[in-house]
Each structure stands twice: as C-alpha cells, then as structure tokens.
Amino acid sequence: MMKVLKKSRPALLLLSVLPLLQACEKPATVVRFSAQVGEQPLRCDTRYANIGKSGTPIELIDFRLYVRDITLVRANGEKHPLILEQDGTWQVDSIALLDFADGTGTCEAGSPATRLEVVGEAPDFDDYTGLEFKLGVPEDQNHLNGSTRPPPLNSTDMYWSWQGGYKFVSLDVRTPQHDAWVFHLGASDCKGSPGEGYSCAANNQATVTLNGFNPKSNQVVLDLAGLLSDSDLNHVIDNKTDYIAGCMSGRTDPECPALYEKVGLAADGTPQAVPASFIRVR
Template sequence: MNTMWKSARWVLLPTLLLLQACGDDEGSKTYTVRFSPQVRQEALTCEGLYTDIGTSRSTIELLDFEMFVRDVTLVRANGERHPLKLEQDGTWQRDNIALLDFEDGTGTCRTGGTAATRREVVGSAPEHDDYTRLEFKVGLAPERNHLDYQVETAPLDNRDMWWGWQMGYKFVKLDVRTPANAAYVFHLGAVGCKGSVGEGYTCASDSQATIALDDFSPEKNQVVLDVAGLFSELDVNRVPNGTSDMMAGCMSNAGDPECPALYSQFGLAPDGSPKALPKTFFRVR
C-alpha cells in the first residue's frame, strides 16, 4: 500500500505543480496605458500650428517628440500597487522600459522623423476594477542609461535617443519650431557624467522623474502631455545670447535659464532632485 502511494504521489506531483503555475497567472489581465500629446485640448501633430504658447503668446510647430518611461504601476483604491509586466514586443518595450514616439514623419517632422509611432504602454497586472492611480518614471535607471546603443536590442538601440556628449540616453526629446527659433529644444537626461562602459559612470544628476497621477483608470483614462503647459512659463521666442544662454531651449544644464521651468513640469528641481509635480504638463483625461 505504501509503495502504491509513493507511485501515485510521483504521478500527481507534476499535475499539482502545473495547476499551481496556472493559479499564479489566474486573474491577470492585459492593460493599456495610453498617452495623448496635446496643446491644451487639441491633439499635437506634425501638421499643426499652435498659437498662444508661453509668456510671449507665440506659435509652435512640432519637429520631434519621444520619451522613455519605465516601472509603470497601477495602484488600487486601497493603496495596493501592481507594476505592469510589460509585453516584450521586440520593438517598443523591453523588460520594464517602454519607448513612446509621438511624431509620424509627416509635415514638420519629415526631417529625421519616422512613420512608426507609439502612444501606449501595454502589460499585464492582476484584474481589478478599482485602479485609481497611475505611477511611472520618466527615463532610464542609472544602471541602464550608459549602454552602447549600437549593440543593444530595441528600444535601446534607438540612435535618435542616444546622447553621445552625455554618454547616455535622452529620456525626453521634444523639439519644436517657433517664429524666432528654427529649433527650440528640450532634452532631458542625466548630466555631468564621467566614466566608461567597462568601469561604470557617475553623474552629477541622474534626473530621475517620478510621475504620479490620481483619478486614473486604465480602462477609462489617458495621460495627457500638454505642451502648452510645459512651455507656460517660458518665452519660446527667446533668442540665445551666446554666453549665459547658449541655445534655444534646454539640454539639461542647470545653468541654462530655461531649464528650471521645464524641469519643474517633471517634478524636478534644477539640480535634478524631486519636487512637487504641477498639473500642467502631465494630467489625466
């Protein structure tokens, strides 16, 4: 009898393990977190001319807009947090990282643009109907930032988002055209970096932005990226003076007079440390 039980146990064990594995995945659901680039209530596209921008109430036209996000997390009403297990699609998503691309290579985005776009992050989490908050980080973690894009797989093979002079990636690349500036740029990334791929890097600022948005349901809402809000405290027609202001816009230089206002919209102080996030660039629709 004892021998028979031992035999049956070895037969049942694989079945029980299989059932347990199925149980681990039971109740998960695929969620899509959508991002909507806008100018106030209007969609931001490569064909539009947008008015009443910034302190000079100027106009802008889009040239390029891409952004890395990571650690996308859904939060329930009771505070329970569930990081999305991202779909590994071989193009836009890898591990916990996703690349968003909002230009389509048409109109004013023809130079350097591509037809492919990506406006969402797709992944799985436990199925619940009371997700009320979204959290994510903008950019790459320090240990993933200083890779060689030439040998990396997508989306970290994106040359357009590689920032050679800072030895890392651009976390955000937003370029627009204004009446006074052929290119008014905002490139967010780690700065003051020293080191090598083999030995590692240290940076004066890792520029790690954490975005938290309340009243967000993945089934009903989108993340609005309002460029009018981003530029609300800046004169986009400001012409560089070649001394204290070397270029139109901001390339993550704390000494640039235009960087603090742009950093602020990502919940960052000029030195890259966290501060309160306003509801002008990132908001929920």
C-alpha cells in the same frame, strides 16, 4: 470499407481543456497616452498659437520619451506593477518608448511609426484609482552602449554620445525665432567612459504620481502648452550663459529650471511633485 480515424483520448482531453485555458488567459492591460497642446491633439501638420510666456506659435518637429516602472494603484492602496509585453520594438524589461511624431508635415525627418500606449499584464481589478511611473531610463542602464542594446534602447536619436546616456524626454519644436527649440531631458554633466563608468552631477530621475486613473476609462495627457507655459520661446541665445534655444539639461542653462519644474525636478535635479500642468489624467 473506409476506416474512420478516431481521436485519441489525449487529443480529446486537450480539445476540451483548451477553451478553459483560453478563458483563464489574462487580458492585456493598456495604459494610453495622449499628446496635446491645451485641448487640441498634437499633430505634425498644425501650427499652435500663443504658447509660452511670449505667446509664441510653435510647430512640432519631434516628441518622444521613455517611461518605466509603470504601477497601477487600487482604491485600497495596493500597488500592482504592469508587467510589460516584451514586443521587441517598443518595450523591453520595464522600459517603454512613446513616440508622437508620425514623419509627416513638420516632423518629416522622423519615422512614420508612432507609439501612444504601454501594454502589459496586471490583475484585472475594476477599482484602480491611481498610476505611478518614472520618466527615463534607470541609472544602471543609462550609460551602457546604446548601439548594442535591444529595442527600444538602440534608438540613436534618443542617445547622447557626448553625454554617455539617453534622452529621457526629447521634444523639438519650430518657432518664428528658432528653427529648433528643444527640451532634451537626461542626466546632467556626466563624465567618464563606458569602460570605466560614468558619474553625473544630477541623474534627473523623475517620478510621476497621478490620482483618478483607471486604465479602462482614462488616459495620461502630456500637454505641451502646460510644459512650455513658463518658458520664453523667443529667448535670444547669448552664447555666454546660454548656447542653445531651449534646454539640453545643462546645469547652468537658464532655460532648464522652468522645464524641470514641469516634469517634477528642482533646478538641481532633485525630485519633487509633478504639477498637473504638463502631465495629467483625462
């Protein structure tokens, strides 16, 4: 006669409890970002007309940025930090890398991988009405050795070896006047070494505060038309006060103040309110 194996009581108990444990798991909270040019989605195969003060057409080459310390705000003012998923690729600690260039068309020098969201855990309230986050890498991690850091802090394209720190925002576009017009935001005029430490004239740490945001129904829009609205993309480099097309966070670069203002920084790097022209809620 064949024996029928009976499940032990501990096994039966585990099977009965498992659905309850699964039901208690917190659903992932996703903060979505949408890169746009005005109302058009940002793509690597599209030419965008009439951008900036000079009405210049642009084509995307690269657009990436670090965000961190994402916090959701309830209607009653309670703030709940988003505890990031440690995925080994895009997110580490409280820092996340966003990447909007897919390696096609005019972005062919980049990777095909993109990242348009930040994923983590937060209490599942329905009355979130605001979002806060910072642009860039924390000061205490900005000048560590990028080659030995975990992803996404090991991206060589996002690290300035000559500045000893990260690019917080890295935007490259092509115009009829310039093969590459750039906005690379990072700490300014940094001196020192990894062993001795660095000191910077300005750390350029910006904080974004957005009202009317609920992760279940809204996205954060990053609008390049708004970012570049006060910039002259046909500006001619004079090699005296201006050495590159665009801004690489130089303290005396005449093209930086207009861009700083859009990310919530004064010309000297002092934090100020972020206008809705570049970063807004949809």
